[in-house]
Amino acid sequence: MANLLDIRRRIRSVTNTRQITKAMKMVSAAKLRRAQDRALSARPYAEMLTSVLRSLVSRAEIYDPETGQPRHPLLAQREERNILLIVLTGDKGLAGAFNTNILKAAMRFLESKRGKNVEIEAIGRKGRDFLRRRFPVAQPRTRQEGGESTSEPSITVVGEQIGVFNKIEYRLAGEIAERIIQRYTACDIDSAYVLFNEFKSVISQRLIVEQILPIERIGEAVVRQAEEMDVRERAKAVEGLSVAARARW
Secondary structure (H helix, E strand, C coil): CCCHHHHHHHHHHHHHHHHHHHHHHHHHHHHHHHHHHHHHHCHHHHHHHHHHHHHHHHCCCCECCCCCCECCHHHCCCCCCEEEEEEECCCCCCCCCHHHHHHHHHHHHHHHCCCCEEEEEEECHHHHHHHHHHCCECCCCCECCCCCECCCCCEEEEEEECCCCCCCCHHHHHHHHHHHHHHHHCCCCCEEEEEEEEEEECCEEEEEEEEEECCCCCCCCEEEEEEECCHHHHHHHHHHHHHHHHHHC
16 A cells, blocks of 8 residues: 555656646647648639639630640640659647548548559658558659550558658759659559648648649639548547647746
């Protein structure tokens, strides 16, 4: 049986632990606020860029009037045999169902593309670890003459990016985009999709599978799959938000 000295020692230990966790909650709440502000402040720029792109398209001829073929290779549409899927997840856990929902959506997408070559590029440690446990790591495929794939339909992981969300840089995004454009222009892939979690608010998020290539409607996002949070996930998000709010006060 514990004596009085042991009980007092335990009380001090619990009190110290409570102070540490309270400080951690306050830091997490501050980080969440800064991340939310960055996400929302970037949207007016993206909307204005889309508006400028639409204006340019309205003044240019993107299709040959004689043949009806697109003038730009990124507008060319082919039979979808080789697919590139970019999956964006977090690098750390303790985020509720954030990463889990993204990975479930990725598996549903892969199931819908059964019988086709799918190459996955994972951005984020959680997605990288999950996908590498289930699919082999391979180099990007190349095609033979005539546009046929050199291997049987399969799912492979061909790239990964870790730690990019600590400080997001345009340089990295530009390198990934340039690599995808080169592969599509060279007919190594027939389409490219990006899977991510669209931020609306702390308690409202939407899973998006967006087709980025080929370009079907210039200046508009082509969403192939979208899923809202269910009631249980919203309840968890509200609970987490209330904890963060109490920590701030």
